[in-house]
Amino acid sequence: MIRLHIAASAPEALATVVPLRAGAPPPAPAAAAVAATGFAGHAGETCEVFAPAGRLLLVGLGDDVAGEAGWHAAGARAAAALLALPRIALDATALVPDQATAFAAGACMRAWRFTRLKTLAEPDAPRLAAIDLLTRTPEALAAAWGRAGAGVAGASFARDLVAEPGNLLTPADFAERLALLTRHGVGVAVLDRAELARQGLGALLAVGAGSAHPPLLAVLRWKGRGTLARTAAPVAFVGKGITFDTGGLCIKPAAGMEEMRADMAGAAACAGAMLALAQRDSPCPAIAVLALAENATGAASYRPGDVLRSLSGRTIEVVDTDAEGRLVLADALAWAVRRYRPRAVIDLATLTGSIVTALGHHRAGLFDSDPALAEAVAAAGEAVGEPVWRMPIGPGHRADLDSDIADLRHCLPGRMQPDACHAAAFLREFVDDTPWAHLDIAGMEQQAEASDLHAVGPTGFGVRLLDRLVAMRFEG
Amino acid sequence: MLDIAFAKPVLPKSGALALLLEQDAAAGSPTAALLEAADAATDGAVSRALATAEFKGRRGQTTTILAPGAGLSRVVAVGLGKLAELSDRHAEDAGGHAAAALAREPAAAVATVGLTGAQAASVALGAALRGYRFDRYRTTEKPEDKPKLAKLAVLTAEAAKARDAWTAGRAVAEGVFLSRDLVSEPPNVLTPAEMAERCRKLESLGLKVEVFGPKEMTKLGFGALMGVAMGSACEPRMVVMHWNGAGTGKGRKAAKPLAFVGKGVTFDTGGISIKPAGGMEDMKWDMAGAGAVVGLMATLAGRKAKVDAIGIVGLVENMPSGTAQRPGDVVKTYSGQTVEVINTDAEGRLVLADVLWYCQQKFDPRFMIDLATLTGAIIISLGHEYAGFFSNDDTLSEQLRAAGEATGEQVWRMPLGEAYDKQIKSDIADMKNVGGRPGGAITAAQFIQRFVNGKPWVHLDIAGTAWSSKDSAVTPKGATAFGVRLLDRLVATHFES
Structure with missing residues (x-):
């Protein structure tokens, strides 16, 4: 986690970043360099200046008054260019608080990295560890950063979890890592296998049956503040947390299987969002229900053709054991809506390859039972730069799930299926009448290569979206 | 009937x-x-x-x-x-x-x-x-x-009222049947030349029909369409159908026509990037976009729609042979933009590229709507219940969505964007013809968008809806003629004088 200092000066910083609109005059020490390089302040442009008084990095903002996304991008570009320096400063003296915090958040997000498992020193490795945010009014900006910084902290927490390999983050390890949240006032409860069996979460138990690491249901609870805490039903987040997904008996091809350590990114995002809400002391009560399991091949693995009895009472015919995410979510969703009667439930899951074929790596798929909720989710995603696209659940998608032996089957055999739509139609069966949105974030949970705007590896996708959704829709 | x-x-x-x-x-x-x-x-x-x-x-x-x-x-x-x-x-x-x-x-x-x-x-x-x-x-x-x-x-x-309404209904049914016939025809019968001949027959309904052969298209510079066609012994065609139903009464100035463009690959083997054998027979209906445009034009003429409309279909057969286009080839489109052909089975967009550019340049239409059985990705995205559509025009998009709701030919909007467009950057040409598996239907749409010259435009990917494997209430299994009723309704509701 990058440390951020809000101050009027930054004597320890090794370089200072100055954001510039197109055509704006550069600071005096940079004038010669700007003239020589032709830096014009276009969005995406940077210009490094080694001035006698200190190293400067000019970051172009383009013509328009940059919105939140523009400031976020400028911050990310600055950090990307200066990753080699342990400490840098961002000049926010000319910015209003919202601009300054987006600028800083972008830099912090880009500077994130996962180095815990590296034991050898790498001379060229990024070293950026601290950022000074320069302002004339540190107190005012500190208050604003409290809100933005909470989202960054939540996203970093989620990224750290997603980055962990499958041997080091089993369901039990995941649950232990949640202890951090208790320090921020979040209640954490964990239902173990015996309790899951007692309560009848048959779908989650089946998915976890093949693994030496038993499945768990982790429940996070933020009580909120003030009137809402006393009167409002909570918002519920439900996350798919498959700590490693081999595919089970329907085993995946070997190539690329190592990425399946990230198949718990939905659960990580929900946990990160809870951290963000707690850290910024959101008035809105919220719960997160994380379905944690490893989908392994084993002598006790569940099989294609098995019929499971889910918590809802609904029986499910298993077609493909690699469509395990919707099974664990079915129980987690049913558990969440029965236990808490939430005002809305939003689930996040790296659920289908189908959504990657549909929307690629630039938007998550959004399915819903409630157009107003869906619009709010889409607006929150747009605002924080985690874009989503609404996808349909048609009557035919649900009809496709009719089973000859059980109440429904969880997917269809064969390729060329609209599996993301089928999965969503399946999940909708388990939320009763609760307003529900489902984010299929497969393809969005990791970044294959580093770019100016994104660190390589886990993205933390969904954390800032959920945090913003709560702020925009559920705190009034 | x-x-x-x-x-x-x-x-x-x-x-x-x-x-x-x-x-x-x-x-x-x-x-x-x-x-x-x-x-x-x-x-x-x-x-x-x-x-x-x-x-x-x-x-x-x-x-x-x-x-x-x-x-x-x-x-x-x-x-x-x-x-x-x-x-x-x-x-x-x-x-x-x-x-x-x-x-x-x-x-x-x-x-x-x-x-x-x-x-x-x-x-x-x-x-x-x-x-x-x-x-x-x-x-x-x-x-x-x-x-x-x-x-x-x-x-x-x-x-009496029912008879009145049936006049239009009958024309719709006839357009749908024409489209279903064309799509059902086997590929050894319905070659590009044969399909063009069937389009010509629409002159009896009052349509003006122009047919372009390989000589004319080569002369125009249709490098992309001709590249697809060059592997086949069956010559390509482009057919332009004009329906002038708006009339030019006193004080009425001629409005820009509406334009409908269809992909008509009468058989798609995939070319050198040949498809697997299983299911290849389905590729006879890879001309369903063109089939819908022909059926639509027949409907508009049959019910004497008060509108000026152009229908254009690009007709080719995609074959592997000694003269076929290769992966790696670079072709120059009619627009002047160059395309690196990575996969010869992504041929539909190459055909549309030239035809759409021709359409907007020649007719300056009010809008262009293209229909194509374009990608497997759209089937994996939406299944068979909705066609996917892409557009640069929000109003037209909403009108189209409502027309789909009304006719049961349902459509779902999919996104476009710069990030997707980047996926079709080429190292050697202005673009390549595929952008990889992620967002495959979207990158196809991005490709097509490069040939609409900023005109209001909708691209309908009907790969999942052109053919049905089971009966539904008003559509026996087989060719659905998806698009005929959708677009007829769009025209009738919003664009007739």
């Missing part, structure tokens, strides 16, 4: 009869009166049978009663649901269900008591659409195995 007549609602004395019945009909309602009349004639047999079958009149519920008496050979009850909630689409579906249940009867009547004349015409349209069958190549089928229904009397109190 089913011979449709409209007549007063009098219970027939013989033959087959379909009763369209409201759910939970109140005593004294037209539906209740109809049932009473049927019962009076059959000594209560109809009511008894319906009670036994637990027929409640729910939408889509159908019960058949054989020889209930009174000289009737068969009575079919079809549920309408609540009359207050009955849309045109529901009425069409009821007509379709009735036609399916009456298929063994040479002639039948369908009673639409309680429905308006316009709804009765919708019932007729649904019945006609369901009655379609592509029979040309069955030579040994026994006569008793063939569906027989040829004449349908639609009984309605508003026969």
